[in-house]
Amino acid sequence: MNVPGVVIGLGVLFGLCLAIFVLETFRQAPFRSRSALPGPENYRLRSRLRRMTRPTLLLIPAKSPGFSKIGGLPELPPGVSWPEGDREPPAFVAQIDIATFRAHGDFDWLPESGRIYLFFDDDRNGAADCGMLLFSQMAPGPETTAPPGLPLNRRFAERRVGFMKFPSLPSSDWLGEDWASDDVEWEDFEDFKACDFGDEIEHRIGGYPSELQNGQMAVACEYLWRGETQNYREPVPESLRLAARQWRLLLQIDSDPALNMNWWDSGMIYVFIRARDAKRGDFSRTVTITQTH
Amino acid sequence: MAASDLALAKGLLTALGKGAVKISGPHVWRTKPWDEAQGMRKWLGEKGYLKPGEHGHHGLAPQNGWGKAVPDFIKNQPWNIKGLDAVTHGRIHGPYTVDGVKLPRFNPVERVWYGTPTWTKPAATSMTGDSVRAPTLAIEGQRR
Numbered sequence: 309m310n311v312p313g314v315v316i317g318l319g320v321l322f323g324l325c326l327a328i329f330v331l332e333t334f335r336q337a338p339f340r341s342r343s344a345l346p347g348p349e350n351y352r353l354r355s356r357l358r359r360m361t362r363p364t365l366l367l368i369p370a371k372s373p374g375f376s377k378i379g380g381l382p383e384l385p386p387g388v389s390w391p392e393g394d395r396e397p398p399a400f401v402a403q404i405d406i407a408t409f410r411a412h413g414d415f416d417w418l419p420e421s422g423r424i425y426l427f428f429d430d431d432r433n434g435a436a437d438c439g440m441l442l443f444s445q446m447a448p449g450p451e452t453t454a455p456p457g458l459p460l461n462r463r464f465a466e467r468r469v470g471f472m473k474f475p476s477l478p479s480s481d482w483l484g485e486d487w488a489s490d491d492v493e494w495e496d497f498e499d500f501k502a503c504d505f506g507d508e509i510e511h512r513i514g515g516y517p518s519e520l521q522n523g524q525m526a527v528a529c530e531y532l533w534r535g536e537t538q539n540y541r542e543p544v545p546e547s548l549r550l551a552a553r554q555w556r557l558l559l560q561i562d563s564d565p566a567l568n569m570n571w572w573d574s575g576m577i578y579v580f581i582r583a584r585d586a587k588r589g590d591f592s593r594t595v596t597i598t599q600t601h
Numbered sequence: 602m603a604a605s606d607l608a609l610a611k612g613l614l615t616a617l618g619k620g621a622v623k624i625s626g627p628h629v630w631r632t633k634p635w636d637e638a639q640g641m642r643k644w645l646g647e648k649g650y651l652k653p654g655e656h657g658h659h660g661l662a663p664q665n666g667w668g669k670a671v672p673d674f675i676k677n678q679p680w681n682i683k684g685l686d687a688v689t690h691g692r693i694h695g696p697y698t699v700d701g702v703k704l705p706r707f708n709p710v711e712r713v714w715y716g717t718p719t720w721t722k723p724a725a726t727s728m729t730g731d732s733v734r735a736p737t738l739a740i741e742g743q744r745r
Contacts, residue, residue: 394703430695430696431696431703432698432703433691433695433696433697433698434687434688434691434697434698434699435698435701438698480643518631519631520630520631520642521642521656521657521687522642522646522651522653522654522655522656522657523654523687535700535701537699537700538654540652540653540654540655563665570665572694572695573659573663573664573665573666573668573694574664574665575694598691599656600656600690600694601630601657601658601659601663601664601665
């Protein structure tokens with residue numbers, strides 16, 4: 309081994325690292341100001357964000373436990389059985405009473421009442437129907453026994469949940485344009501800062517998804533629904549982009565260590581539905597997208 | 602100097618040119634939109650480590666499990682992130698269905714192969730000889 313060569317090489321490497329450190333330090337805050345740009349572009353983006361604001365409900369531990377819960381065992385109505393998976397029984401993820409959270413208002417794209425049950429089939433991950441949603445207007449029954457063959461890592465602890473309402477803004481991924489730039493006067497959006505977009509655990513209903521990875525989920529939903537594969541090297545056809553506007557986030561379920569719920573590597577499950585299907589109670593036409601680290 | 606050593610050096614220089622390390626924070630995977638500085642995912646995209654539509658896979662230190670003990674400013678850096686399409690990423694973690702076809706989970710060797718960052722391939726070659734490099738690059742070429 310050429311020892312002097314290695315030493316010189318390491319020296320050069322150290323020098324380069326130092327140069328990058330200096331450049332990075334100067335490039336980043338606090339030298340970069342987020343002061344708003346005046347003019348029509350700023351106004352356009354602000355107007356767009358205001359127009360697109362949707363309510364979201366975070367699923368938080370319930371003060372007075374009711375029907376809605378994450379994990380545990382489903383309280384399926386009589387006559388309804390645990391759905392079958394491709395290879396193993398799907399995991400039970402959550403059950404939600406729609407009437408309870410409709411009381412929070414602003415969810416008129418959902419039916420007035422009914423209960424939804426979400427199951428997830430690991431074997432179908434990637435398919436639009438990997439998340440299996442059951443909808444019922446019937447009264448719930450007692451807890452259903454877990455079917456034999458349900459893997460241990462897909463049996464979750466139970467948490468009864470309540471709802472906390474927040475305004476939700478679309479991310480730059482959803483919008484398809486970078487708004488985490490200097491274009492927005494954040495003083496105008498102080499009230500949105502209460503909405504959780506960070507790395508905290510986020511189970512939610514409605515609003516916009518908190519993406520872990522790149523991509524426009526509404527567009528991905530439309531591709532999945534059509535049974536097509538998106539080519540990221542090609543622009544999205546305008547007709548498809550327009551059709552994608554119909555998709556609404558119904559449920560977002562995060563990994564949650566307290567429930568022994570880990571989707572791959574701290575991933576998330578996102579269930580989408582078209583507003584018109586949801587309104588008429590057709591929960592058989594959902595698209596589920598998964599993301600992980 | 603072997604060709605593989607040159608490849609390693611080239612890889613290092615390319616990485617340094619892109620900004621091999623995000624030095625100033627935050628180093629969390631994603632930040633709130635109103636945060637002053639962007640999170641690691643956006644930064645990796647901006648620097649070209651993640652192409653449009655690519656997922657960032659934590660290749661060596663996972664986000665969960667034992668990776669929880671690794672600070673974000675270490676595990677969310679480019680050295681640990683491999684840009685993957687959704688299908689490859691899905692198959693590292695489990696079976697994945699694409700266009701109605703169910704694909705099995707990668708076996709452990711494939712998981713290491715596809716899931717570890719590209720820089721580890723020439724590094725492995727440097728240590729073990731050029732024979733490893735050819736198939737690595739061939740598979741990478743097929744994927745791109």
